Amino acid sequence: MLDTIKYSGNVIYRGISYVGELTTLFTKTVYLIFVPPFNVTRMFSQMGRVGPGSFFISALVAFFIGMIMALQMAYQMLELGAEIYIPNVVAVSLTRELAPVLTALIVAGRVGAGIAAELGSMKVTEQVEALEAFAVNPIKYLVVPRFIALVVMLPILTVFADLIGILGGFVICVFKLYISPSLYFTMVSRAVDLSDILTGLIKTIFFGAIIALVGCYQGLNVRSGAEGVGKATTMSVVVSFIMIIIIDCIFTTLFYFVFRM
Amino acid sequence: MITINNLTKKIDNNLILNNINLKIETGETKVIIGRSGVGKSVLLKHIVGIMKPDSGNIVINDKDITLLPEKELNKVRMEIGLVFQGGALFDSMNVEENVAFVLNEFMKLSRKVVKEKVADALAMVGLQGIEKMMPSQLSGGMRKRVSLARVLCMEPEIILYDEPTTGVDPITADAINNLIVELHDKLKVTSIVVTHDMSSAYKVADSIAMIYHGRVIAEGKPEDIKKTNHPVVKQFISGDARGPITENENLIFGHVR
Numbered sequence: 258m259l260d261t262i263k264y265s266g267n268v269i270y271r272g273i274s275y276v277g278e279l280t281t282l283f284t285k286t287v288y289l290i291f292v293p294p295f296n297v298t299r300m301f302s303q304m305g306r307v308g309p310g311s312f313f314i315s316a317l318v319a320f321f322i323g324m325i326m327a328l329q330m331a332y333q334m335l336e337l338g339a340e341i342y343i344p345n346v347v348a349v350s351l352t353r354e355l356a357p358v359l360t361a362l363i364v365a366g367r368v369g370a371g372i373a374a375e376l377g378s379m380k381v382t383e384q385v386e387a388l389e390a391f392a393v394n395p396i397k398y399l400v401v402p403r404f405i406a407l408v409v410m411l412p413i414l415t416v417f418a419d420l421i422g423i424l425g426g427f428v429i430c431v432f433k434l435y436i437s438p439s440l441y442f443t444m445v446s447r448a449v450d451l452s453d454i455l456t457g458l459i460k461t462i463f464f465g466a467i468i469a470l471v472g473c474y475q476g477l478n479v480r481s482g483a484e485g486v487g488k489a490t491t492m493s494v495v496v497s498f499i500m501i502i503i504i505d506c507i508f509t510t511l512f513y514f515v516f517r518m
Numbered sequence: 519m520i521t522i523n524n525l526t527k528k529i530d531n532n533l534i535l536n537n538i539n540l541k542i543e544t545g546e547t548k549v550i551i552g553r554s555g556v557g558k559s560v561l562l563k564h565i566v567g568i569m570k571p572d573s574g575n576i577v578i579n580d581k582d583i584t585l586l587p588e589k590e591l592n593k594v595r596m597e598i599g600l601v602f603q604g605g606a607l608f609d610s611m612n613v614e615e616n617v618a619f620v621l622n623e624f625m626k627l628s629r630k631v632v633k634e635k636v637a638d639a640l641a642m643v644g645l646q647g648i649e650k651m652m653p654s655q656l657s658g659g660m661r662k663r664v665s666l667a668r669v670l671c672m673e674p675e676i677i678l679y680d681e682p683t684t685g686v687d688p689i690t691a692d693a694i695n696n697l698i699v700e701l702h703d704k705l706k707v708t709s710i711v712v713t714h715d716m717s718s719a720y721k722v723a724d725s726i727a728m729i730y731h732g733r734v735i736a737e738g739k740p741e742d743i744k745k746t747n748h749p750v751v752k753q754f755i756s757g758d759a760r761g762p763i764t765e766n767e768n769l770i771f772g773h774v775r
Contacts, residue, residue, distance in 0.1 A: 294623075378609075379608075379609075382604060382606060382609070383602050383603075383604060383606040384606050384607075384608055384609070386563065386568050386602070386606065387600075387602060387606035387608070389566075389567075389568040389595075390566045390568055390595060390598075390600045390602075391595070391619060391620055391623070391672075392591075392592035392593075392595040392596050392624075393623060394588075
């Protein structure tokens with residue numbers, strides 16, 4: 258019993274101190290964004306890795322999720338004779354929830370893990386210390402461009418995921434359920450408000466920040482060699498996934514109960 | 519001048535540096551010897567300010583770097599070049615970008631000037647025509663020399679070498695030793711060389727200090743160290759497996775069971 262309490266206490270303590278350290282890294286990163294010199298080359302290079310680099314996989318997943326949503330809805334809606342509302346359900350669930358969260362999870366797995374592995378191997382081969390020795394702040398040099406890239410590119414990827422997901426639903430609705438293309442788009446445009454798109458996109462700014470901060474934190478805190486890099490990579494994905502889901506839940510609750518969006 | 523006063527550092531509850539006191543005069547080459555893991559590299563990282571001591575201080579040109587704010591510390595760092603043990607080359611950049619790192623980050627020079635400076639620095643370490651190669655394509659010795667070229671590009675007043683001749687062939691090792699001597703003689707660079715290669719130590723040193731159990735146990739000119747009667751120093755410089763350093767270690771080298 259005592260061991261269980263001790264273990265639980267330890268887990269809670271570690272969780273709180275982890276969030277504290279992430280907050281410290283966030284504060285330093287935001288401060289350093291506004292401190293010269295400003296190097297846009299590094300930032301655009303990271304944006305290229307996050308945006309175009311993740312476009313194909315996130316678009317593919319969004320397209321199939323749009324199709325799957327339409328098929329799953331058809332199963333129930335056909336019984337009620339309400340298949341005409343399938344475009345509404347597909348569009349709203351994609352823009353408010355599925356596209357932002359799935360895109361964030363894909364980017365956390367693809368880019369977040371990559372950041373942790375890259376920075377982790379830089380740490381174990383003394384490259385991070387070399388930056389400091391050359392009077393370069395590692396947070397400014399390594400974290401800031403990745404942070405900006407993710408915060409900017411994740412909402413853009415999500416917009417594409419919204420559109421491509423709706424196209425996925427279109428394929429099923431038009432070719433399987435025989436809803437006319439014009440009716441499909443009319444139903445979608447009637448169902449989706451600007452607030453649906455905005456609630457989805459606002460969340461992704463925070464998801465992007467979390468993916469960048471967790472990846473960088475894990476990478477910069479690797480202590481042992483190859484094994485440490487592997488652990489940091491795994492941890493970055495696990496922690497990002499958990500935090501994305503928690504933040505999603507908090508935002509959905511806020512939007513629903515507080516802002517009535 | 520670099521003065522290290524009562525420097526103490528614990529890492530994971532192990533006392534690595536225990537009240538270290540050292541003085542390195544301007545233009546002097548000080549060689550620090552000692553077994554692997556005694557904290558020689560940790561000492562260098564303190565001098566460049568990337569590790570903070572638990573107690574004690576380091577004064578470089580009348581500035582206590584342990585008390586300096588980041589901005590001031592960075593000014594001091596620009597005068598110090600650290601050649602890392604493994605090179606610590608940035609593996610996302612090619613050799614040219616690595617060597618020109620400080621020039622590109624802090625100085626607004628034309629591409630042509632940067633290229634010339636890179637070529638000069640590489641020529642000084644005996645490397646030519648490798649500007650477009652990536653660090654992963656270089657041998658260990660070449661990485662070390664590129665790392666040295668990167669530091670030479672900064673034109674620092676102080677150069678810290680972390681085992682500059684370890685892992686390189688004897689001819690390259692001798693060339694690196696000659697370069698350290700030349701930088702000392704011609705450019706009056708203050709140098710601290712961490713090594714356990716005694717032939718290198720004797721060749722480049724103005725004075726040698728030995729660290730053992732986190733303390734400086736002997737210090738003097740190379741000829742004094744050669745003639746020392748200190749049993750620990752004697753065992754280390756002669757490279758004998760038996761002696762006071764290893765009396766509590768269960769060494770089986772040379773005892774095939």
